[in-house]
Each structure stands twice: as C-alpha cells, then as structure tokens.
Amino acid sequence: MVNPQQHSPGAPPVRAALPDVAQVWTWLHAVPDPEIPVISLTDLGIIRDVAYEDDNLVVTVTPTYSGCPATSIINLDIETALRGHGVDSLELRRQLSPAWTTDWLTDEGREKLEKYGIAPPQPAGGPDKCPQCGSQHVEKMSQFGSTPCKAQWRCTACLEPFDYFKCI
Amino acid sequence: MAPVDKEMLTQFLLRMGDNTLILGHRVSEWCGHAPVLEEDIALANTALDLIGQTQFWLGYAAEVMEDGKSADDIAFLRDAWDFRNLLLLELPNGDFGQTLMRQFLFDAYQSILLPRLMKSSDQRIAEIAEKASKEVAYHVERSAETVVGLGDGTEESHKRMQAALDRLWPYVGEMFASDEVDAAMAAAGVAPDPATLREEYNALIGKVLSEATLTIPDSDFAHKGGRTGATHTEHLGHLLSQMQWLQRAYPGATW
Numbered sequence: 001m002v003n004p005q006q007h008s009p010g011a012p013p014v015r016a017a018l019p020d021v022a023q024v025w026t027w028l029h030a031v032p033d034p035e036i037p038v039i040s041l042t043d044l045g046i047i048r049d050v051a052y053e054d055d056n057l058v059v060t061v062t063p064t065y066s067g068c069p070a071t072s073i074i075n076l077d078i079e080t081a082l083r084g085h086g087v088d089s090l091e092l093r094r095q096l097s098p099a100w101t102t103d104w105l106t107d108e109g110r111e112k113l114e115k116y117g118i119a120p121p122q123p124a125g126g127p128d129k130c131p132q133c134g135s136q137h138v139e140k141m142s143q144f145g146s147t148p149c150k151a152q153w154r155c156t157a158c159l160e161p162f163d164y165f166k167c168i
Numbered sequence: 169m170a171p172v173d174k175e176m177l178t179q180f181l182l183r184m185g186d187n188t189l190i191l192g193h194r195v196s197e198w199c200g201h202a203p204v205l206e207e208d209i210a211l212a213n214t215a216l217d218l219i220g221q222t223q224f225w226l227g228y229a230a231e232v233m234e235d236g237k238s239a240d241d242i243a244f245l246r247d248a249w250d251f252r253n254l255l256l257l258e259l260p261n262g263d264f265g266q267t268l269m270r271q272f273l274f275d276a277y278q279s280i281l282l283p284r285l286m287k288s289s290d291q292r293i294a295e296i297a298e299k300a301s302k303e304v305a306y307h308v309e310r311s312a313e314t315v316v317g318l319g320d321g322t323e324e325s326h327k328r329m330q331a332a333l334d335r336l337w338p339y340v341g342e343m344f345a346s347d348e349v350d351a352a353m354a355a356a357g358v359a360p361d362p363a364t365l366r367e368e369y370n371a372l373i374g375k376v377l378s379e380a381t382l383t384i385p386d387s388d389f390a391h392k393g394g395r396t397g398a399t400h401t402e403h404l405g406h407l408l409s410q411m412q413w414l415q416r417a418y419p420g421a422t423w
Contacts, residue, residue, distance in 0.1 A: 065217060066220025066221045066300060067215075067216035097298050142209060143310045144209050148217065
C-alpha cells in the first residue's frame with residue numbers, strides 16, 4: 001500500500017499494488033479442472049496467457065473441445081478464484097488458434113492423470129499401458145468416453161476398463 | 169482478390185453453422201437410444217462437438233450480420249426457409265447404420281473442406297476451421313471404421329448399410345452444387361468452390377466404401393435446395409418444432 005500522504009494533491013486515488021503475473025499463474029495452478037479435478041487448468045495447458053492491459057488483467061483461455069460443456073464452468077472458476085484473490089478488473093479472452101493440443105499437458109499433469117487412473121495421451125494414438133496394473137495388453141472399447149477429452153479402453157490382463165485421455 | 173460481400177459471407181457462414189447445428193441435433197436424438205452404451209456415448213460426444221462448432225460459425229455469422237442477434241437467436245428463432253443446411257443432414261436418422269453412413273458421408277466432406285478453410289483469407293474462418301478440423305479428423309476415423317465394420321459385417325448389417333447408402337446417395341451431390349455464394353467466396357479467397365473438392369471426396373469415400381464391400385449407386389442425380397434454402401424437405405420443420413419449442417413457448421428464456 002502506498003501512503004496517501006506521499007501523494008501530490010489531485011492525483012487519482014491509489015489502490016493496492018496489482019498482483020504480479022507470476023502470482024496469478026500460481027493461483028490459476030490451484031484451480032482444478034471441473035471434470036477431472038485431479039489436474040489443474042494450467043496442467044491442462046488451456047491457459048494461454050496472463051497479462052495486464054493497463055490495470056486490466058487479461059487471462060486468455062483456449063477451449064479443449066468446441067462443445068465441451070466444462071468451458072463455461074472453467075471460465076466461472078477462473079473468475080471466482082481470481083476475484084477471491086482480490087483481482088477486480090478482469091477479462092477472460094477466448095483464443096481458438098493455435099488450437100489446443102494434448103502436447104500442452106504438463107508432465108506434472110500427465111503424472112497426476114496416470115496416478116488417478118486415466119492413461120495420459122500418447123502420440124501412437126492409444127495408451128502405452130494400463131494405468132491400474134501397468135500391463136501393456138490393452139484394447140480399445142470406444143473412441144469416446146465420459147467427457148469429450150477421453151476414450152474408453154480396457155486392460156486384458158487385469159480386465160479393468162479405464163479412461164484414456166485422447167491425443168489431439 | 170475480390171472484396172468480401174457481407175451478404176454472401178453471411179450465407180456462407182449460415183451454411184457452415186446450419187450444417188453442424190442440424191446434424192448435431194439429429195445425432196443428439198440418439199442419446200439414450202443407441203444399440204450399446206459405448207455407441208450412445210460416442211454419438212452424444214459427436215453431437216456435442218457439432219453443436220460447439222455451430223456456436224463458432226453462427227456466432228461469427230451474427231457478428232457479420234450486425235443486427236444485434238446472437239448465435240442462439242439464429243439457431244432458435246429462424247423458420248425452416250431461412251436454414252441453409254444440406255438436405256442430407258435434416259433427414260430422419262433411420263437405423264443406426266443409416267445414421268453412421270450419413271455421418272461418414274458428411275465427415276468425409278468436412279475432412280476435405282476444413283483443411284482448405286484453414287488457409288482462408290478470413291482469419292476468423294481459418295481459426296474456427298483449425299479447431300474444428302481436429303475434431304472432424306477424429307469423427308471421420310470413427311464413422312469410416314464403423315461403416316467398414318458394418319458394411320463388411322454380417323449379412324444383415326451389410327444389407328442395411330447398402331440400403332443406407334442407396335437411400336442417402338442422392339443427397340451427396342448437393343455438397344458440390346456450387347452457386348454464386350461459392351463463387352464470391354472463392355473469388356475473395358475465403359473458401360474453395362466446393363465443386364473442386366469432389367474428386368478428392370470421391371477418392372476418399374470410394375476407398376472406404378469399397379473396403380466396406382458396399383456399392384456406390386450408379387447415378388449422379390442429386391436432390392438440392394437445402395444449402396440455398398429454396399426447397400427443404402418436410403422433415404426440417406418437424407425437427408425445428410422440437411429443437412426450438414422452448415424459445416418459441418417461452419421467448420427469451422435463459423438458463
């Protein structure tokens with residue numbers, strides 16, 4: 001806080017210093033994905049930019065899938081989190097290009113997914129192993145799953161079905 | 169390059185958005201009715217992607233029209249004659265095989281058109297196409313696989329898939345029936361003339377349908393009138409009465 005005494009008369013009222021961008025990233029790192037809460041929005045790679053335009057904080061977000069119903073919840077969660085940290089001048093901007101790719105999932109995000117029982121995306125187009133028992137004997141049940149970002153697979157060793165995070 | 173005519177651009181965007189909207193709605197009718205759970209989920213996810221893409225296309229159309237309407241207004245408050253979707257997409261679903269055959273015939277078209285649109289002189293169109301083309305690549309993989317699986321499946325599934333192809337084939341030609349809107353888009357570098365995509369389309373579907381042991385009907389006859397809005401089928405009005413009833417009964421209702 002700046003001491004108002006130090007200000008020249010007639011200057012605009014002084015507000016608390018704006019949180020720096022690195023701090024905002026840390027806060028966003030704590031916001032979970034609404035459908036796969038084990039990973040955060042930054043793990044998912046959908047926060048493309050955090051920057052100030054004057055005093056206005058602009059957070060640029062890219063959708064995972066065009067019709068993903070979580071998109072509006074994600075925006076709401078970002079807004080709730082940042083307002084909770086005292087950000088009052090905030091704008092969320094949608095960015096379509098470059099289109100989201102699972103290459104933007106962080107290594108930390110991939111680890112968290114696997115630990116949670118969701119096989120992380122692989123360039124080969126299918127999981128490399130069962131996230132439960134580690135067997136490489138897996139087969140596809142459906143190209144789609146419980147959310148737009150996942151497909152259904154099963155392990156032929158432990159016989160458990162599991163989610164695979166689609167590689168796009 | 170020729171300047172972009174706003175009215176022509178609007179028509180082009182409505183065609184793109186109405187295609188995904190009407191097919192998205194048709195596919196969503198399967199929710200809770202598919203033969204197995206996995207297919208039910210797959211169909212619902214496909215519908216979701218299509219509706220998502222609709223929001224981008226119609227959202228942009230609304231901006232270009234500059235008359236204060238939203239994508240929702242365009243989707244829910246127009247009547248049948250204002251829709252610009254292909255007739256193929258408004259046809260009733262038929263059985264599961266026919267639904268997947270229609271999906272394949274449209275996915276194949278989109279999978280060829282969208283990569284071209286990524287090079288559009290209109291940056292917004294290029295961005296939407298970039299996003300949508302990833303989803304379409306996934307859709308066409310599944311619909312092609314399913315068409316092959318069912319076509320080259322049992323005697324019954326083969327018979328049904330051939331019947332589906334025979335039924336839907338006369339609706340394929342409309343995709344390539346270009347008019348003055350397409351000419352204007354091509355001249356402005358916004359979109360390719362769809363007639364120029366036919367050869368690549370024929371090669372793609374020819375390969376998949378032959379693998380599916382299905383025979384493409386030997387006729388070029390094409391029902392037209394969807395993408396121009398001139399002659400929709402009687403099915404569109406019934407679809408709209410279900411899709412639009414809430415906004416019609418309770419104008420301005422919001423979640």
